[in-house]
Amino acid sequence: MxxxxxxxxxxxxxxxDDREQWTDNVRTALEVGYRHIDTAQVYENxxxxxxxxxxxxxxxxxxxxxxxxxxHDVPPDPEQVPEAIDGCLERLGVDAVDLCYxxxxxxxxxxxxxxxxxxxxxxxxxxRNVGLSNFTPELLEEAREILDAPIFAHQVEMHPLLPQEExxxxxxxxDHWLVAYSPLxxxxxxxxxxxxxxxxxxxxxxxxxxxxxLLSHDPVAVxxxxxxxxxxxxxxxxxxxxxxxxxxxLLDSIDRRRRLIDPDYGPWNR
Numbered sequence: 001m002x003x004x005x006x007x008x009x010x011x012x013x014x015x016x017d018d019r020e021q022w023t024d025n026v027r028t029a030l031e032v033g034y035r036h037i038d039t040a041q042v043y044e045n046x047x048x049x050x051x052x053x054x055x056x057x058x059x060x061x062x063x064x065x066x067x068x069x070x071x072h073d074v075p076p077d078p079e080q081v082p083e084a085i086d087g088c089l090e091r092l093g094v095d096a097v098d099l100c101y102x103x104x105x106x107x108x109x110x111x112x113x114x115x116x117x118x119x120x121x122x123x124x125x126x127x128r129n130v131g132l133s134n135f136t137p138e139l140l141e142e143a144r145e146i147l148d149a150p151i152f153a154h155q156v157e158m159h160p161l162l163p164q165e166e167x168x169x170x171x172x173x174x175d176h177w178l179v180a181y182s183p184l185x186x187x188x189x190x191x192x193x194x195x196x197x198x199x200x201x202x203x204x205x206x207x208x209x210x211x212x213x214l215l216s217h218d219p220v221a222v223x224x225x226x227x228x229x230x231x232x233x234x235x236x237x238x239x240x241x242x243x244x245x246x247x248x249x250l251l252d253s254i255d256r257r258r259r260l261i262d263p264d265y266g267p268w269n270r
Contacts, residue, residue, distance in 0.1 A: 006036070006177060007036035008215060008221040008222065009034070009036065009215075009223075010034065010036030010066075010179075011026065011225070011232070012038050012181060013043060013049055014040070014043050015045070019044055019045040019048055020045075022048040023048040023049075024052065025052065025226065026052025027052040027056045028229050029232045030053070030056040030057075030058045032229060033236050034232065034236065035058070035063055035064060036064040036221075037049060037063060038181075038223045039066070039068075040069075040070070040103060041087070041103070042070045046088060046091035047093075050091060050092035053065065065098050065099075066098060066100070067099075067101070068100065068102070068133055069081070069088060069100065069101070070084075070103045081114050081117035082117050082121060085126060086126070089126060095125075096128055097127060098129060099128065099131050099152055100121070100126075100130065101132060101133040102114055102118065102131070102132050102133065103133050103134065104133065104266075104267075105267055106267055106270075111139075111143060112146055115143055115147050122149040123149075127149075129150075129153070130149040131151065131152055131153040131155060133154065134155070134267065135267065136268055137167070140170060144174070153178070154170075154176060154177070154178055155180075156179075156181070157260060158181070158183065158220070159184060159189060159210060160189055160192065160213055161185050161188060161189070161254065161256055162185070162258065162260075163252075164180075171219055171220075176219070177220070177221050178217075179220075179221045179222070180220055180223070181223055182260055183210060183214055183224050184207050184210055190206045190207065191206075192206070194254050195254075198243070201247070204238075204241055207224070208237060208238040208241060211235060212238045212239075212241035213243065213251050215239065216243055
C-alpha cells in the first residue's frame, strides 16, 4: 500500500482482559468503514483480531493490518526474531502484514540483531513495511543507520496532553508516519476545559476534537480503541471536523502535560 493511502484512523485493539471481544470488534469496525487495524504480540489477541478480519466481508487486501513484536524480555538470539515475526503471522492467519513494528527498544533490545531480522522479513515479503514504536530520536537515528528498509511509521503515545512536537518534526523531516496510540489519554481529554469548549463549538465530543487535533498534524495517524459500533462510527467522523486557527490556538495552549504509558523500561527514562 503506498504511503499516501495509509488510513489515518485505525482501530487500536489493546485491552487488559476479554481478548476474545476483538473478533466482533474488528468485524464491526470494518463494517463501519475502518480499513486500518492495529494489534501486537504482547496484546495476546492476534488470533481473535485475525478471526475478525477473516470473518468480515471486507477483502483482506483492502485492510491495512499492523502488529508489533516485543524483544525487551527475550535474549537477542538471531533465531528468535524471525520466529517472533512468523508467530504474529501465524496467529493472525496471514502470509504477510502491512506493517510490523519493533515494539519497545528497551532492556536487552539489540538493534543490529533485531533490525537485521526485520530487513530479512521485509525482503521476504512477510512485512510489507517496517515500523518502530516507543523510540527516542536518538534510537531512531541508530535504527536508520542499521535498516536497509525505509521506516514507514513510528508509533508513540500522543494526545493533547503529550503533543510530541520533537517526534512530529522528526517524522516530517524523515518522511514517515507518526502513529498516535492512547490518543484520548485514557479518557483524560474528556475533562480538559479547552477541549470541551472546542467540542461545544463544533457540536462534537471531546474525543472527536482530540482526534481531529491529532489529524491536524502532518504526518500523524491515530489508532483509538472502539468497543461498539456507535463509538467506532464517532471516531471515524472526527475526520470531517475542520478545526480553524482559533481552535488550534486554544488547543495548543493547553499547558498540562501527562504521559500515561510510562514504564520504568521506557527509553526516555534511561
